[in-house]
Amino acid sequence: MSEAKWYVVHTYSGYENKVKANIEKTIENRHLEDQILEVRVPLQEVVEMRNGAAKQVQKKMFPGYVLLNMVMNDDTWYVVRNTRGVTGFVGPGSKPVPLTEEEMLPLGIKAEDIQVDFAEGDMVVVTGGAWKDTAGVITAISTQKQTVTINVELFGRETPVEISFAEIKKA
Numbered sequence: 001m002s003e004a005k006w007y008v009v010h011t012y013s014g015y016e017n018k019v020k021a022n023i024e025k026t027i028e029n030r031h032l033e034d035q036i037l038e039v040r041v042p043l044q045e046v047v048e049m050r051n052g053a054a055k056q057v058q059k060k061m062f063p064g065y066v067l068l069n070m071v072m073n074d075d076t077w078y079v080v081r082n083t084r085g086v087t088g089f090v091g092p093g094s095k096p097v098p099l100t101e102e103e104m105l106p107l108g109i110k111a112e113d114i115q116v117d118f119a120e121g122d123m124v125v126v127t128g129g130a131w132k133d134t135a136g137v138i139t140a141i142s143t144q145k146q147t148v149t150i151n152v153e154l155f156g157r158e159t160p161v162e163i164s165f166a167e168i169k170k171a
Contacts, residue, residue, distance in 0.1 A: 004037050008090040013083035016041045019066050022083050026145045035076050038145055040071040042107055065090070067107070072096060073155035116141065116165060123171040124150060126163055135171055136161070 011019045020039045027036045042061040047054050066086075066093030071078050077096070080086060089096035118124060118138060126134045139160060146165045151158045 004035075004071045007066060007068045007070060007072065007096045007098055008062075009080060010087045010090060011064055011066055011085050012066045012087065016060060016064070016066050017029060017081060019085040021150050022085065023066075023068070023080060026083065028081050030079065032076065032079065034071075035073070036070040036079070037142075038067075040067040040069075042067060061107070067099075072098070088115060116143070118148070118168075118170055124148070124168045125171045126150075126167055127169055128167040129163070131163060131167075133162060 009019070020041050022038065023039050025161050027033055027039075043058040044061050044155070045056055046059050049055075068080060070080070077089075081088065087099050088094075091097035118141075119137050120141060123135060124138060126132055131152060135153050136152045138148050138150055140149040142148070142162075145162075147162045148165065148168060149160050149162050150168075152161050153159070
């Protein structure tokens with residue numbers, strides 16, 4: 001199996017988040033989690049002046065574009081290319097060109113893997129976010145997405161929840 005690389009997809013303007021949601025839903029439905037690893041709409045913090053007051057807002061870095069970390073093959077190309085709102089991959093003709101390391105650096109997306117001090121089966125406590133102070137057992141680790149999946153009790157049943165590495169610590 002070839003290595004996943006970052007590709008850029010052109011979308012209709014204003015459809016970036018819809019395209020992201022549609023691709024993520026298709027990944028889930030077709031079980032392509034091991035081929036299309038991440039879908040991103042890069043955002044940046046900017047200060048806007050509104051009614052004389054400075055306000056922090058998030059704006060899209062590249063309106064009309066969505067980034068995909070994926071293994072390029074006929075299936076993944078077809079799924080992405082035929083997603084509603086996608087006009088095509090960035091690259092000459094119908095051949096998508098992956099982003100280089102130099103192009104990835106300003107986006108804050110790191111290619112190297114992170115070493116973690118926990119493993120599947122370890123008990124962890126969530127230190128931030130919506131699940132703060134919740135304990136759970138790790139069922140899966142994704143170093144690519146920098147997340148772990150833990151089971152938490154929700155309405156009396158075990159529910160898998162994806163949590164960022166930065167928001168957990170060993171119990």
